[in-house]
Amino acid sequence: MSSLNLTLKVWRQAGPNAAGSIETYQAKDIPTEASFLEMLDIVNERLITKGSEPIHFDHDCREGICGACSLTINGIPHGPEGGITTCQLHMRKFSNGDTIWIEPFRAKAFPVIKDLVVDRSAFDRIIESGGYISVRTGSAPDAHAILVPKEAADAAFEAAACIGCGACVAACKNASAMLFVSAKASHLNHLPQGQPEKHQRVLAMVKTMDNEGFGNCTNQYECEAVCPKEISADNIAKLNRDYALAKAHDALV
Amino acid sequence: MNVLSRTLCSFWGSSIGKKTIVALTGIVLLLFLPGHLIGNLLVFLGPDAINEYGVFLHEAGHGALVWVARIVLLTCFVVHIVATVQLTRQNRASRTPYAFDATVQASRSSRLMIWSGLTILLFVIYHLLHFTVRVANDFDGPAYQTTLEGHPAQNVYKMIIDGFSWAPATFFYIIAITCLCSHLSHGVASVFQTLGFRSRKASTAIKIFGNLYALVIWIGFLSIPIAIFVFGYGR
Numbered sequence: 384m385s386s387l388n389l390t391l392k393v394w395r396q397a398g399p400n401a402a403g404s405i406e407t408y409q410a411k412d413i414p415t416e417a418s419f420l421e422m423l424d425i426v427n428e429r430l431i432t433k434g435s436e437p438i439h440f441d442h443d444c445r446e447g448i449c450g451a452c453s454l455t456i457n458g459i460p461h462g463p464e465g466g467i468t469t470c471q472l473h474m475r476k477f478s479n480g481d482t483i484w485i486e487p488f489r490a491k492a493f494p495v496i497k498d499l500v501v502d503r504s505a506f507d508r509i510i511e512s513g514g515y516i517s518v519r520t521g522s523a524p525d526a527h528a529i530l531v532p533k534e535a536a537d538a539a540f541e542a543a544a545c546i547g548c549g550a551c552v553a554a555c556k557n558a559s560a561m562l563f564v565s566a567k568a569s570h571l572n573h574l575p576q577g578q579p580e581k582h583q584r585v586l587a588m589v590k591t592m593d594n595e596g597f598g599n600c601t602n603q604y605e606c607e608a609v610c611p612k613e614i615s616a617d618n619i620a621k622l623n624r625d626y627a628l629a630k631a632h633d634a635l636v
Numbered sequence: 637m638n639v640l641s642r643t644l645c646s647f648w649g650s651s652i653g654k655k656t657i658v659a660l661t662g663i664v665l666l667l668f669l670p671g672h673l674i675g676n677l678l679v680f681l682g683p684d685a686i687n688e689y690g691v692f693l694h695e696a697g698h699g700a701l702v703w704v705a706r707i708v709l710l711t712c713f714v715v716h717i718v719a720t721v722q723l724t725r726q727n728r729a730s731r732t733p734y735a736f737d738a739t740v741q742a743s744r745s746s747r748l749m750i751w752s753g754l755t756i757l758l759f760v761i762y763h764l765l766h767f768t769v770r771v772a773n774d775f776d777g778p779a780y781q782t783t784l785e786g787h788p789a790q791n792v793y794k795m796i797i798d799g800f801s802w803a804p805a806t807f808f809y810i811i812a813i814t815c816l817c818s819h820l821s822h823g824v825a826s827v828f829q830t831l832g833f834r835s836r837k838a839s840t841a842i843k844i845f846g847n848l849y850a851l852v853i854w855i856g857f858l859s860i861p862i863a864i865f866v867f868g869y870g871r
């Protein structure tokens with residue numbers, strides 16, 4: 384069992400309106416089999432023992448499916464590995480003596496609540512505005528009552544893999560939420576059940592996204608590169624197309 | 637306001653709508669480039685070829701066509717710039733900088749779009765003042781008049797040779813065309829994404845097409861100042 388001695392540069396911020404700063408911590412004897420969040424747990428236990436305020440960070444399932452954990456590690460949301468969340472990152476990927484910069488997911492639309500915890504409720508408001516379909520209540524319909532082409536089902540399923548963690552926004556040079564919004568919109572827009580509200584959905588979700596203060600996509604695909612679920616930027620192309628169609632429909636039909 | 641103008645206003649006011657307008661005006665501007673390039677390359681066929689082309693441009697459609705082209709191009713150019721400057725300002729406002737900044741795959745060209753674009757803007761202003769409005773030169777004077785099959789004509793050939801005989805202008809031209817190449821290498825491929833015609837399957841082909849387009853434009857436009865200034869063509 385080997386261990387690492389690391390230097391951590393961590394963003395500390397007492398509250399939403401407090402001025403934050405980067406603090407330096409020495410993390411000694413970190414086992415290589417620890418996950419990144421377990422490493423922070425160890426550091427926090429030591430801080431608590433010393434009577435200091437532990438480093439606050441978001442986490443929940445710790446198995447890469449809930450979308451709660453965040454952290455921008457050495458400038459890259461969810462760290463350098465790609466295709467995983469922070470909780471799936473392990474300390475064996477780092478070397479003894481490394482300096483690791485840990486910052487919150489940064490965007491004006493994701494205000495810091497405390498330390499590394501950010502408020503991602505802007506995503507919830509986007510979903511509220513159009514990330515749904517209207518169905519009758521009562522008994523579940525037969526699974527084969529509505530035919531769904533295989534390609535559409537696959538595309539919808541891949542888009543639906545988005546866990547809404549916000550890494551796309553954090554990685555974007557413009558803090559754009561296009562990958563998230565496009566994944567959520569194309570998940571439903573690909574399916575027959577999503578057709579009746581398609582135009583309305585696209586217009587409402589884009590409007591909410593703009594109002595929440597996210598930036599504009601400049602097609603650099605940083606989002607796609609850091610997405611733990613490897614959501615494709617094809618969804619963004621589809622959203623762009625669907626938006627133009629919805630606007631044209633709105634004006635002319 | 638009727639429904640159509642209200643939709644246009646809200647389209648312009650939305651992130652995707654404004655980007656769509658940037659892409660559409662971008663298409664007009666980038667399609668103009670090969671046309672302009674082919675015209676310029678006539679300089680290599682000698683004075684009569686390019687002077688005749690100059691006369692053709694000014695006389696096409698009884699002299700109206702050149703004005704239609706100017707108005708369309710200038711409108712697209714202004715709209716493209718206003719929209720991208722507004723988008724860039726919004727993007728800056730949306731972002732909170734990192735203490736440790738990293739980039740995974742965004743190209744250098746894509747990150748410099750606003751700067752390459754503004755350099756091209758400066759160049760186009762200079763270029764239009766130089767060759768179209770003809771400020772601070774005697775291009776309208778008798779030294780730049782010639783005859784073509786017995787008719788008086790503007791000596792476009794001499795304007796180009798003299799223009800590229802001056803080092804600062806040639807240097808600025810090379811910088812601006814290089815910025816244009818960088819701008820196109822991201823811009824051409826971006827058009828496909830913004831208008832919704834890009835897919836993961838097609839992305840490599842689109843990227844290669846964009847880079848080739850930029851390269852052809854770069855080599856084509858630079859061949860003229862290099863031939864004249866470096867190799868003394870026509871001097």
